[in-house]
Amino acid sequence: QWFALDEMLQLIVEQFEPIAEMKEINIEERIERDLQYFGDKDRLHQLLVILVDNAIKYTASGGKVSIICMNAANLIQIIIKDTGVGIPERDLPHIFDRFYRSNKSRTRAEGGTGLGLSIAKWIVEAHHGHINVESKLNEGTKFTIKLP
Ligand code: ATP
Numbered sequence: 001q002w003f004a005l006d007e008m009l010q011l012i013v014e015q016f017e018p019i020a021e022m023k024e025i026n027i028e029e030r031i032e033r034d035l036q037y038f039g040d041k042d043r044l045h046q047l048l049v050i051l052v053d054n055a056i057k058y059t060a061s062g063g064k065v066s067i068i069c070m071n072a073a074n075l076i077q078i079i080i081k082d083t084g085v086g087i088p089e090r091d092l093p094h095i096f097d098r099f100y101r102s103n104k105s106r107t108r109a110e111g112g113t114g115l116g117l118s119i120a121k122w123i124v125e126a127h128h129g130h131i132n133v134e135s136k137l138n139e140g141t142k143f144t145i146k147l148p
Contacts, residue, residue, distance in 0.1 A: 005037040005044070005076065009069055012048050020056055020065065028066040035071055037147070039127050047123040050116040051080040051143050058141070059084030074148070081142035087135040095133065096121040 009031050020027050037044070055065045059082045068079040087095060091102040101114040124131040129147035 001041060002036055002038050003041045003044075005035040006031050006033055006069065008041070008045060009048060009067060009078075012045070012052055013067060016052055016056060023056065023059070024061045025056055025059055026064045028064060030066070030068045030070075032070045035069065035076065037076055039147070040123075043123045043126070047120050047145075048078070048080075050120045051145075054116060055080050055082040055084065055141070055143075058082065063140075076145075076147040078145040078147070079142060080145075081140060083140040086137040086139050086141055087133070088137050089135075092133060092135060096131075 009029070013027055013029050013031075017027060052065070052067065059065060063083040065082045066079070068077075068081075070077055087102050091100075094100045095102060096117050098118040099114040100118075121131055124145055124147070127147055129145060131143060131145045133141065133143050135141040
């Protein structure tokens, strides 16, 4: 169905604000207004929550999470980036695999099943979109989603 993607993102930011505040993480948002999108609203919500939750989970105190969304040439582009722990280069090809967790000992303390990103990729592809990741260890991670 048609829904306002900008309003959905805004609500997610509001929902995560208290958690970010507790961790002293600054959430920066640049969300274009009036972004109407046709798709599975519940799945899109789930996708965005997975990525924002990870960004906050894998970022230390004092860090920053940026949420950017815009309409560019009939593609909706969503960027979720953080200044967190980053992902080692050798792990990057695997992070969308089911049950894969980078540096297991480090991430175990945070809990999690390693399913989040495989679900995220599945949702994006079900909407004929693309998701890609860029990351540098100890510097941060950037997820870019493009939806037609
Ligand atoms: P859950 O399924 O509960 O979200 P998870 O976070 O371990 O658990 P995924 O969301 O699939 O699982 O993420 C897979 C792995 O990718 C994580 O274990 C983590 O190592 C890495 N990862 C994901 N997002 C980030 C991020 N923003 N920064 C650094 N590492 C990340």
